[in-house]
Amino acid sequence: MAYVATRGGERAIEQSERLFKQELGTITPAKVKQVRETMPYLVDRVMGEASLYDRDVAALALAQTGGELSEAVLLLRAWRTTQPRISVAKPLEQDELHVFRRISAAFKDIPGGQLLGPSLDYAHRLLATEVLSGEDYTPEPVDAAEKAAPSHQPSVSAWLSSQGLVDDADHDDTAPDDIPDLTREPLLFPAKRAHRLQSLARADSGGVLALGYSAMRGYGQAHPTVSELRLTEAEIEVRHPCGTSFSAGRVKVSQAEVVSKAKGERLERGFAATFGWNEVKCISAATLDLNADGAEKNSAVEEEFFLYHTEGVESSGFCIHFKLPHYVTFQSSLDAMRDAKAKKQTPQMEAAE
Amino acid sequence: MADQQSRHAFVLATLARGDDADIKQFAEQLLESMGEVEVINNRTGLVMLPMRDTVEGTAFHLGEVLVAEAHIKALGQDGYGMKTGRDLEVAMAIAVIDAAWQAGHEISTIDEFVNTQAEMIAANDNERMRAVEATRVNMETF
Numbered sequence: 001m002a003y004v005a006t007r008g009g010e011r012a013i014e015q016s017e018r019l020f021k022q023e024l025g026t027i028t029p030a031k032v033k034q035v036r037e038t039m040p041y042l043v044d045r046v047m048g049e050a051s052l053y054d055r056d057v058a059a060l061a062l063a064q065t066g067g068e069l070s071e072a073v074l075l076l077r078a079w080r081t082t083q084p085r086i087s088v089a090k091p092l093e094q095d096e097l098h099v100f101r102r103i104s105a106a107f108k109d110i111p112g113g114q115l116l117g118p119s120l121d122y123a124h125r126l127l128a129t130e131v132l133s134g135e136d137y138t139p140e141p142v143d144a145a146e147k148a149a150p151s152h153q154p155s156v157s158a159w160l161s162s163q164g165l166v167d168d169a170d171h172d173d174t175a176p177d178d179i180p181d182l183t184r185e186p187l188l189f190p191a192k193r194a195h196r197l198q199s200l201a202r203a204d205s206g207g208v209l210a211l212g213y214s215a216m217r218g219y220g221q222a223h224p225t226v227s228e229l230r231l232t233e234a235e236i237e238v239r240h241p242c243g244t245s246f247s248a249g250r251v252k253v254s255q256a257e258v259v260s261k262a263k264g265e266r267l268e269r270g271f272a273a274t275f276g277w278n279e280v281k282c283i284s285a286a287t288l289d290l291n292a293d294g295a296e297k298n299s300a301v302e303e304e305f306f307l308y309h310t311e312g313v314e315s316s317g318f319c320i321h322f323k324l325p326h327y328v329t330f331q332s333s334l335d336a337m338r339d340a341k342a343k344k345q346t347p348q349m350e351a352a353e
Numbered sequence: 354m355a356d357q358q359s360r361h362a363f364v365l366a367t368l369a370r371g372d373d374a375d376i377k378q379f380a381e382q383l384l385e386s387m388g389e390v391e392v393i394n395n396r397t398g399l400v401m402l403p404m405r406d407t408v409e410g411t412a413f414h415l416g417e418v419l420v421a422e423a424h425i426k427a428l429g430q431d432g433y434g435m436k437t438g439r440d441l442e443v444a445m446a447i448a449v450i451d452a453a454w455q456a457g458h459e460i461s462t463i464d465e466f467v468n469t470q471a472e473m474i475a476a477n478d479n480e481r482m483r484a485v486e487a488t489r490v491n492m493e494t495f
Contacts (some may be wrong), residue, residue: 013393031486046383053402054438086398086435088424091405094404100485108492116488148482151490156405167408179403197406197413228407235366236418237401241431242455244358249399249437257407257433271408273414289408 014282016045024066035059044252044276045069049312050076051183051202053251053275070316073204077166077313088176090237090245092253094155101231104156106259111226117231156228157257157269166259166267189304196292196303201274204312211310212284220291222268222300224283228263231277250277256282258290364454364467368447369436371470379466380446383453387427390449394424397439423448427458 036059048056050073052125058076065071101117104110128137160166180194182202187195200208216224231254235247255273270290272282291301298305309315368376399417413476418437421444425432433457434447456461466469 018454025470035448048416049412052399054419056439057419071477080417083417083419084396084398084401085417086427088401089366089418093405094407100481101488103490114492115485116490117485142484142487144480144483145486145489146483147486148479149486151478151482155407168408169408171370172405172412174408174412175405176401176412179414181414183414193406193409193411194413201413201415234402234404236402236420236437238400238420238435240361240365240433240451241424242361244361244365244431246362247369248418248420248435249368249369251402251437253404253415255404255407266367269408272408273406273470274416301475309357346468349472 010278012164020066024064027060027063032056032059032063035062041277042067045078045205045278045281046072046076047278048274048281049073049204050080050201051198051275052076052080070312070320072312074317087238088179091176091179093232094158095152096231097153097232097234097253098151098250099149099153099230099232102153103201103226104228105226107156107159107227110156110334112150115149115153153230158251160227160259162263162269166269187307191303191307196256196289196307197272199307199311200289202274203281203285203307203310204315205281205312205317207312208281208284208288208306211306212287214300215287215291219299221295222270222290223268224260224290227259227267227269228285229256229279229283230254237264252277254278254282256286258283258286260290285321363471364453364463365434366446367471367474368434368450370474372473373440373443375466375470376443376450377446380449383459383463384449385473387449387453387458387469390432391426392423392445392453393426394422395441395445397421400435420444425449425452427452428458429456466478488491 025210034056041061042062043055043058046069047053047055049069050058050061052058057079060298061072061075065075074132099115101115101119102112103114103116129338131137147275157166157169161168180192180198182195182198187199191199214220215222231248232252236238236249236251237245238248239245253273253275254277255271258270258278268290269290270286272289273283274281274285288301288306294307300306390466398420400420401417402415403412405413415418419439420435420437421439421441421445423432423434423441425445425448427449430452432448432452434444434451436444436447450463450466453459
């Protein structure tokens with residue numbers, strides 16, 4: 001790849017950036033707060049893809065880029081590198097998550113029951129156009145139950161294991177500091193499971209959906225059924241200098257486990273989780289995980305294919321680089337084309353003479 | 354010892370989820386009688402958050418959480434505060450309260466403050482989970 005050095009664009013570049021920012025207007029703390037409070041699911045999506053959890057910083061990135069998601073995620077990934085890593089928290093366990101929604105499409109009667117939580121799954125998709133005519137739209141309040149739902153729920157996977165329907169999960173006793181980390185080591189194939197799941201956690205939601213959907217439509221080897229979908233809040237368990245382990249607060253985490261029809265005596269499963277509440281991403285990513293082992297080379301469900309192509313910063317960056325000056329490479333293609341054309345015409349002219 | 358450590362964890366966790374303005378104000382009051390405070394660290398940074406996968410039990414990284422951290426020496430104790438977000442002042446306030454609590458300085462006032470904060474947090478959590486309970490599916494009625 002070669003670029004040609006040019007002069008004369010500095011003013012245009014400066015004004016172009018100014019024009020982009022001018023059209024967005026002044027970014028105020030109030031505007032950032034409004035983005036954070038009115039679009040929590042968008043903020044969640046950006047935090048997941050940036051693999052950086054902070055609602056204020058994510059809302060700022062959205063406000064500063066006018067909601068251009070690739071730019072917002074890039075901004076956050078870049079900003080993240082300015083911050084020191086203080087520690088690695090204790091790994092999250094299923095029975096310690098605070099569960100706000102948990103459903104199973106595969107099993108009707110799961111221990112702990114099914115909690116729909118906040119969802120539009122069964123809603124009429126009606127646009128509240130009256131708001132555009134000057135009326136407020138105030139949603140109906142929830143008729144809260146007398147008794148609160150238990151904060152913690154047993155996982156469906158533990159129940160499946162107790163029923164002998166799935167292989168027991170090994171207990172991975174890797175120390176938190178030794179867990180493989182994609183942000184500090186290269187992604188090599190076949191990928192470590194920790195790398196695959198980390199990569200899916202920070203993958204582009206749309207990319208994961210597109211490839212996961214291709215598997216769901218039949219281009220994969222296994223059709224998913226949601227064994228358990230969870231929207232949760234997780235405690236960030238860190239250590240005091242004197243050794244006390246304590247929670248520094250909560251973050252939203254979503255996860256999905258999908259199952260395929262049994263091929264032998266056990267159900268096959270796929271798993272994915274991400275920062276924020278993002279169900280579509282988790283189900284799609286879990287479907288890719290379910291289909292990955294033994295997948296055909298270069299198919300959409302093959303690990304190397306989907307991990308490389310759902311990395312949002314790399315893919316959007318590669319895409320947008322094509323609009324940057326390619327004058328040298330393209331000029332050389334034109335030269336070759338003109339040369340071929342000239343050579344083709346020369347014998348004809350000689351023959352005519 | 355275990356009880357003391359578990360109460361310590363409760364104090365720190367409660368302050369991490371408590372009301373920022375209340376915590377700052379309370380720490381200001383405590384500081385007046387605490388003598389010299391040495392600040393070792395007061396910064397924002399990242400805590401990597403791992404999770405265990407339900408299929409193979411593999412621990413993997415979900416991503417990093419932005420936190421504010423404060424580490425001080427006061428009353429002969431390591432006062433420490435960490436809270437999600439980027440509010441350095443509240444992290445410092447937590448560290449101040451923590452140092453005082455460990456030193457047994459105005460312990461009953463601190464315990465009372467922490468318990469009040471914990472009650473507010475629990476009431477809010479309870480309200481949210483009552484709303485969640487309203488969404489429980491009763492399969493018998495299908």
